[in-house]
Amino acid sequence: MKKLLSFLFLLGLTFNLSAQIRTDLRLPELNGYKVLKCDFHIHTVFSDGLVWPTVRVDEAYREGLDVIAISDHIEYRPHKDDIKASFNRSYDIAEKYAKGKGVTVIKGSEITRSMPPGHSNALFLSNCDSLDTPNYMDAFRAAKKQKAFIFWNHPGWDAQQPDTTLWWKEHSELFDGGYMHGIEVVNGNDYSPEAHQWCLDKKLTMLGNTDIHAPIQADYDFAKGEHRPMTLVFVRDNSVQGIREALENRRTVVYFQDKIVGEEGYVKELFENSIEILSVDKSEKNVRIVLRNKTDLPFKLKKTAHDINLVYFREYEIKPHGTHAINIKLNNGVKSGNVNFEVTNLLVKPNIGMQYNYPL
Ligand SMILES: [Zn+2]
Ligand SMILES: [Zn+2]
Structure with missing residues (x-):
């Protein structure tokens, strides 16, 4: 009996350690596409985040996300004396751990510069290390050479744009040169009406991401029904190539604080299907x-x-x-x-x- 009890105890312990409950998010559908729930802006201890990359995968799994991008800063790594590694390492750890869990991990980096041009994320990189250059344009060129999808992060961040959210001439240069494909309309819980208008005017992809640094539950109170901001991406297939194709063709809306931000055509269809x-x-x-x-x-x-x-x-x-x-x-x-x-x-x-x- 004692043996049986300890066996059951061990079984229970194993079950508790390995099992995680995945939230099934029931969001509006778009005709003919699959809706992927994505967060393309995430930090780990490999830059200024506070958690190991595998934790980001578990968080995403529990919250019902399909896709995350690890986007550690290139230029800002306050833990670098303790964690010495290539800029590719945080992705490699997360990607390996995510296998078989239903969470796709995208390789990315945050190009972290003063304003202008501020911060940008480059996704679908093959080698993050080549973005480590003194001149910001060289970092953008290295990203473009790898056919990255690049978006401007948190344009309204008050640490960099204290009074007004401005579009600088450097942003026109990036946009005209094919180095800007989208903008974060939502970063954390901040919505930028300016970014929303720029995306409509310039036909840029709208993104909404956490830019999470702490463990996710420090910023979002799930017990109160809060959810992290995310980009809903309408894909034909959920391969990495399928995600890229949808981002390049601007098939996204942003979901944050029980709101949807997007282009009218998509938003209307989502509403009617809901x-x-x-x-x-x-x-x-x-x-x-x-x-x-x-x-x-x-x-x-x-x-x-x-x-x-x-x-x-x-x-x-x-x-x-x-x-x-x-x-x-x-x-x-x-x-x-x-x-x-x-x-x-x-x-x-x-x-x-x-x-x-x-x-x-
Ligand atoms: Zn940033
Ligand atoms: Zn960031």
């Missing part, structure tokens, strides 16, 4: 629409200009996986019209939500 209309009951003087939200994302609706003969509430929140009824009173014999809303947590322009019109 809401199922369960019933529409029409009578002489009323219409009752019952909706179901199929996702983990709430939708916040705010009434916009409409026919005053249609009377409905100003604000609605369609909670994750919840059903919700919208009652519309038809006054003065009106039989049809548009029920108009702004979905305030789906940002399609800087700080502006998507317009949605439902015809009765």
Whole structure:
């Protein structure tokens, strides 16, 4: 009996040590594509982060992420006297550990310069060491030579742009020269409306990442339902090449703090795929629409200009996986019209939500 108990104890211990629960994120779908949940900006002890690379893989697994990029700083390595290694090493450790876990690790580096041009991440590198150069343009050239996907990080970071988020002439040089393919519209919990507009104007890929340095639970309170910011990438296949193809073709939106930021076409499709209309009951003087939200994302609706003969509430929140009824009173014999809303947590322009019109 004693033996059996100790065997069961050991079994339990082994199980607890190895088993981790993966969160199944139920996010909106885009027709014809698979949605990958990605964080392309992550630090480890190999630069100024506080955790070993394998921990980043476990964190990503638990939170239901599909892809992470290890993007340690090239120019800033405060632990270098304790950890002496090539710039490729943090990726190598994470990639080896991630095998078979359903988390893809992308090799990257953060080119870490003063403003301008500030910080940029280069992804899909073959050799991070060649970015270690005194002149920043040489680092960008080395990244481009390796066909990296390069994006400008945290353009609104107040340590580098204290008053206004500016686009400098150096950014035009990088953009014109093919050294900038995207911008972080969200970094941590900071949303940059300027970056959102620049991405729309210049047809750059929108990214949202953690830039995590501490253990993830130090920055996000999962017990309160918080989630890390992430880039949702719409891929044809989930290979590294498939991820790159989607990033190059700007098939992304950003998911942060229960909001989506992106281009209107994608955002609208995501919304329409998230809401199922369960019933529409029409009578002489009323219409009752019952909706179901199929996702983990709430939708916040705010009434916009409409026919005053249609009377409905100003604000609605369609909670994750919840059903919700919208009652519309038809006054003065009106039989049809548009029920108009702004979905305030789906940002399609800087700080502006998507317009949605439902015809009765
Ligand atoms: Zn940075
Ligand atoms: Zn960083």
